[in-house]
Amino acid sequence: MDVQTQPNSTGPHSPGPTDISDDLVKREAKKATVWIGVAGLFALAVLLAQPLLVIIGGIVFGAMIDGGQRLIARIAPWLPRGVRITLVLLGAFAFLVWLVIFAGGQIAAQAAQLPEVIQTQVTRLSLWAQSHGITMQDFNLQQVASQVLGSVGQVTRALGGIFGGFTTAFLIFILSIYFVLEPDLYRRGFAWMLPAESRDHFEGTAVRMGKALRMLLFGRLIGMAVEGVATWALLAWWGVPMAALLGLLTGLLAFLPNIGAPISGLLMVMVGFSGGTEMGLFCVAVYVIVQTVDGNIIVPMVAKRTADLAPALVLGAQLVFGLLFGILGLMLADPIVAMIKIALERQADRNNAARSPIITTTD
Template sequence: MSAGPPEAEDMGASPTRIESTRLRFEAARALVWASVIGLVVLAIYISQSLLVIFGALVFGAMIDGGARLLGRVLKIGRSWRVAIVLLLTVAFFIWLVIFAGAQLAEEAAEFPQIVTKQAGELLALLRQHGIAVNTSDLQSMAGNLMSGVGSVTRAIGGLFGGLTTLLLIVIIGIYLAFDPRAYERGVAWMVPEDYRPAFFDTLSHQAYTMRRLLAGRLLGMVIEGVFTWAMLAIYGVPMAVLLGLLTGLLVFIPNVGAIISGVLMVLVGFSGGTEMGLYTIFVYLLVQNFDGYVIIPMIAKKTVDLAPALVLSAQLVFGVLFGILGLALADPLLAMIKVGLERRAARIDQHDAMEAEAG
């Protein structure tokens, strides 16, 4: 007896079903690779937004670190401590506007003229010694240099007015600082349940490292800025306040920031004569040696140990891709990646040790 029409036997079969097990495996693997490539392309497409979010995490970590520091002397709620840190920050910028805003704006306006003048004198000196340098090339280099610090000088002259990216970083960072646990739980909810303990463990170590790294960075910024201002002011170097603030701010960008601040300091110094220029070189070397042999080793003992070549490479890559923001955040981002990889390696070693004991 016939079991029915042939069409009925194939009713459950899908026209897109791959019968071969090998082909199904290869198709699944191709889908995985396509998904990975798609995610990479998406990450590149929204990279600026992701970098702003990471910048907000860095800012939130600064506020969180200040609130924890206050918690050692003030036994009040966390929200109150965060509010105090924010009020102190706002008070600092108000003071800067009232007492130093006009002077800094005037000095910042004169700064490009001094740099351009000194670049022209350097060009003439090179030509006198038989070194041919194209004027357009030098202007291009000077333009690139000024564009690299343009965001910083505009931030000082205008006190961060009109910078939408910075405003977004501050607003998001404040939300994160007030209630970080809520956002941690929200992200953890998207992580598979079996991986949540590892997620919280990694996040805890990354947050701890971030706070230590930024605390050391802020300490270095204050010390270098104040020391540079004092040394330049004693000798009467023009724009000592501006150069001190620039040096302090650019310390946030390791290695590259020191080079930029040093070049600017020396250019301004030589505008007052050879002796003043040589003195600014001495100040720059003194500040950088103090930072390199005293401050950085102290910070490195309490934070991650990042190889200088690796940090510099990351700064160059992120600087090319994302500009001044990528340059500033390259170091914290690299530190977070390293901590994540270290925690993963530690869990693998712990799992292998448990299996060895069980066996």
């Protein structure tokens, strides 16, 4: 009978307390380590959610700026890329200056009147319901009015957040400029941290994500401009109160598909009925016409060249991201879902290509 002798003292090659000799235990320990690492990364992502969203916002708006300079390149290809980017930034800055100087006073005055108009309409709706035999015993009018005004307050705070959340907006703006000036630098730097066999796959995925983001945001900007200008022009032509504010809210809320349109439409209709039944019905018609044009012409035209996201998927992501991360998460839900969808599709294609057998033909 052979007896194995154990060393009496520890040495450089002797087993340590963390060494595992059993293969089954070693495999299970590796699995547990992976799951613990995933849970740790998830907890870290939740803890750093706000900075990560700022970075993602910089990527998204960098793609928007890049799309603008590419559009200018089609018209003036002889201009250097830096000049084209500067023109895009100057155009955005000029729009903000116009919005603050020329439209700021009028819109601020109209925004101050909006809560009173909404509360008046809620009171009128309650009286109309009671006159038609609809009991309101189960509802508290003040509670309903406060909830409606609270929703309006969230919308106006979101509008004011464009100017009030200066720090976040400024960081996103600076990051977007860095990303758009040297996109290859950051893409190569991130790819360098991946295994060598995955770098080409990441490059292709990043290029596809960039193209999808540019088209998605270009379509979103076109929709915002069409909805905002058309709403303002039609309401102003009919003499609807607060036409400028409603047009601006409609244009800004168009950036949030599925959620923005019902909110802006509800506000528009309530303000319209404050001026009478005829004006209210006109506002309903304006809402239907504007949304029909955007939904049946602009959105399908852009969706053919983007990630083609399912509406229910986008709505669910907006609800989750808006609840977890506020207005910034709500704004970025659509681009984040588009990037995740492209990454999953690329990974699925890669796995299918790896599993597909090599077919050989013999004579």
